[in-house]
Amino acid sequence: MINYKDITGAVAELINERELAINIGSDVGVILGMKFTVFEKERIIRDPVTNAVLGHIQNEKVKVKVILVHPKFSIARTYETYQTRAGVQDILSTYSRAMRDNLARFAIVSQEETRVRTLKASDKPPGFEHINELESYVKVGDPVKFLEMPENVPTPANESVTEAGNVKKN
Secondary structure, eight states: OOBGGGOEEEEEEEOSSSEEEESOOGGGTOOTTOEEEEEOOOEEEEOTTTOOEEEEEOOEEEEEEEEEEOSSOEEEEEOOEEEEEETHHHHHTTSOHHHHHHHHHHOOOOEEEEEEOOSBTTOOSOOOOOOOGGGBSSOTTOEEEEEEOOTTOOOOTTEEEOTTSBEEEO
16 A cells, blocks of 8 residues: 655756656656655754754745656656736835835836746746756755645545545545
């Protein structure tokens, strides 16, 4: 029985601004459309006086969706979007604080737009140019953990996927 919640791996390669390769594939149960979360490497929190380990933290970096599956690796793409006001910072940063306050009150200086989250640290509008690891906040070796199954997962008639990510016989 496959427990999908146990599927973990690591970023193997940065392909472009929105795509990366992960070191897990169909051999361990990865399927097309499966979603994963990319995390930073786990950090140890220590007591500053005793140096005793207090715990661990691991922050989320980005969510990705598998678009291509091979036996030993998969290709995943960012899919989250966010709202931004295009041009506000660029335009207003050239003015004094008083002028920025006046412009913000009396002029429309931006338009809201939806952007797709990218791997680039600057999060420029997405494209498909090669990305250098120095330009990315996602790094080769970052941990990847199962997030959710795609909708309408084809499973044999006598099986289903539970909320916990397990496949059970019906």
